[in-house]
Amino acid sequence: ETLDPLDPRLEPHFAALTSDPYGSRQLLNPWVVNPLEQWAGLHPLKQIQGKNQAGQLVVLFSPSSLYVCMFNASSPEFSQEVTRLGVDLTRALVSMPPAS
Numbered sequence: 001e002t003l004d005p006l007d008p009r010l011e012p013h014f015a016a017l018t019s020d021p022y023g024s025r026q027l028l029n030p031w032v033v034n035p036l037e038q039w040a041g042l043h044p045l046k047q048i049q050g051k052n053q054a055g056q057l058v059v060l061f062s063p064s065s066l067y068v069c070m071f072n073a074s075s076p077e078f079s080q081e082v083t084r085l086g087v088d089l090t091r092a093l094v095s096m097p098p099a100s
Helices: 021-027 030-042 076-094
Strands: 057-061 066-070
Touching: 030 076, 057 076, 066 076
Parallel strands: none
Antiparallel strands: 057 066
């Protein structure tokens, strides 16, 4: 299902799908939202004749892994930036306080 509402800082840039709304809200805390918000500020999707110019970012948080990819990346620099985002998100997840 769609996670709605999403954090107001993410709402204009991202959609979230989940099978666990409670767990997803716990996961999308400020430590995780900040790098995603920064990414969206640096790489806004621009519509050109109905298509995204830079490609669409997909982030999958699974119980065992984090996956970050960008479809139709327009330059090799995006690969490095996507990797940096993955590192930032991993750091954010590791530094999260334990769930209570």
